[in-house]
Amino acid sequence: MTRDRYLQEKKDKKLYRRVIKIEWYVTGNPEDEIINGYLYPGTKSKNQDVIDQAEKILPGIGEQILKDPLQFVRK
Secondary structure, eight states, X not given: OOHHHHHHHHHHOOTTOOOOOOOOOOSSOSSOEEETTEEEOOHXXXXXXXXXXXXXXXXXXXXXXXXXXXXXXXX
């Protein structure tokens, strides 16, 4: 969806549509790392958190669209 269409959909506020903006992590280490005793989440964990938050607003989005937290991640 283009930015203009997203803004138009959001402005229309149709009861049968929900629009959500998702920030997806596409770069970085895919796996979690422990550095000096601190856990640094990888892109897989970060994107899974994004999916979990989106599920609260749009139930089923994780099963239908955002199935893989590594989707679109550059390797």
